[in-house]
Structures are given as C-alpha cells and as structure tokens.
Amino acid sequence: MLRLSDRWVWDCWLADTGSEFHLFFLQAPRSLGDQLARHWSATVGHAVSTDLHEWRDMGTVLEAGPAGSFEDMAPWTGSVIEHDGTWHMFYTGTRRTDEGVEQRVALATSVDLANWTRHPANPVIELDPRWYERVGFDAWRDPWIVRDPDGDGFHALITARARRGADDARGVIGHAWSADLLSWEVRPPLSEPGEFGHLEVPQAEIVDGTPVLLFSVASDRFSAGRRARVPAEEAGTYIAVGRSLLGPWDIAGAQRIQLPDVYAARIVQDRTGAWQVIGFRDGSARDAFAGEIIDPVPLRDLGLP
Secondary structure (H helix, E strand, C coil): CECCCCEEEEEEEEEECCCCEEEEEEEEEHHHCCHHHHHHHCEEEEEEECCCCCCEEEEEEECCCCCCCCCCCEEEEEEEEEECCEEEEEEEEECHHHCCCCCEEEEEEECCCCCCEECCCCCCECCCCCCECCCCCCCEEEEEEEECCCCCCEEEEEEEEECCCCHHHCEEEEEEEECCCCCCEEECCCCCCCCECCCEEEEEEEECCEEEEEEEECCCCECHHHHHHCCCCCCEEEEEEECCCCCCECCCCCEECCCCCEEEEEEEECCCCCEEEEEEECCHHHCCCCCEECCCEEHHHHCCC
C-alpha cells in the first residue's frame, strides 16, 4: 500500500507510461490533527511503481496557486491524459475566500510527469448555469478526461449537479468537450438526476468490452428515493454499466464495490491486462481516518459487472 508517515493521502489518479505507473494523490500533513482540515490544506503528491504494489514517493508536484487567484486554497481531485507527447493534468481549483464552495477545473502540463506548469488561461472549464446548479457548495470538480470513442476530440466527465429534481437527487455527470484539451465547450449532463446528491470522482473505462462508470457516494448523498429502495446502502465507490464511455449508464442499477472503508476507488490495468481496483482507506467504520492507499484488488474477484 501507499502509506506516508507524515501525510494523509486520499483521492488518487494514475498515468501509465508502459514501464511505470505514476500515481497522483491528494495529501495533507497528519500534524493537522483533525482529518477534516485536510481538504483546505491539500497538495498533489506523486509516487512511482512498476507493479502497483511498491511505491516510491516522489514528493509534491502541485500546490495552491498564487494568493488571490481562483485556486489559492488547494488543488483537489483530477486526472491525467497524454496527447502529442505532453501529459495534461486536469484538476479542481478552490479558493480561500469561499472555502472551496465555487469550484473550477484547471490544467497543468508536463513532459516528464514530475515537473508541472499551470496553463496560462486557467481555469479552462467553468460551470455553466444553463445546465448546472450554482448554489451552496457548488459541484464542479473531479474531472475525468476520455478520448472520444469516434476520434472527435476529448470529453471531460465532471462531478456536477443538475438544475432540476429533488435537492437530494440532483447529482449528475457533467460534460464538456474539447478538440485540443485547451479550449472547452460545456455541454448538458451525460446522466439524469434522481439517485444521488453527488457522484464524486467519476471514471469511465471499457472493461473486457463493457463500458463502465465508477463514481463515489458519501453517506449523506443518497437520495430519499434511493434510501427507500435500498435502505442498507453504504458510502463507497459504485460501478454502473453503460452503452459507451459517454453513457447512458444504468445509474439506478449501480453496485457498490465491496471493499471495507475504501472510497474514491479507481480501476487500472496491470501488466497482464487484468483490471485492478485501488483507492484510499478512510477508516470511517472505525471513526479513525487511515489516509492510505490500498494494495490493488482484482476487479474480477469482487463479482462486479
């Protein structure tokens, strides 16, 4: 696993060079004492592995932006994609004046996955109120970037909230499109509201020929309708089957990945081509935040689609 003696680690995302796996993750000092304070002190850490088990800590690659900027509080969850020899990290920018209420998607680039430069036109993707709710704790975060299945540019899947539906059920997968990863057009959601308040840390992949969507749900983000239908559901990462990388997905039929205390899980192919699940262990069932990333668990062993 990845456990750092001086830092909590939580949400993560990966890049695969073919010879090494590069893990990026949110981190904050354990010396804060209160684990809830970590969100406002987060930076992005970096670790490297050849086997997804043994990790070499490479230090911090991204911190808060300049004072007064839209990202002067902390960077939050993102994803990495390579294009034309350059790695692009899309991440969530938050600022101190509103304690992260208004979230924006920013971009940093790198040629070596170790040294990152913020894009001068940040933020690159902002919430569009035509389709997405802007009230209270805005949801416009956790960007996951996929190449268009038909070769038409790139799509961003974003944790968002629709403008319609019951307040506890407006969580949707937000959507933006780009031809070049630099200029983005925000589009209507890729999913319908109705099940959850937020669908956090989305990831879309083709697993053994089947398009799937992963997303995470906190304990207070289940809609009343969902709770009535499945009263025993717990916080964690869910997986839904879809028709394509861009949906539609069977959100109502999504199943929870049965890994105790694990949140914001990701799936990644190992060197054999098998899909593995990793994520951070929060220890919520024991009321003690672990702040560590688990060893990979084979997706096939979890009995999921």
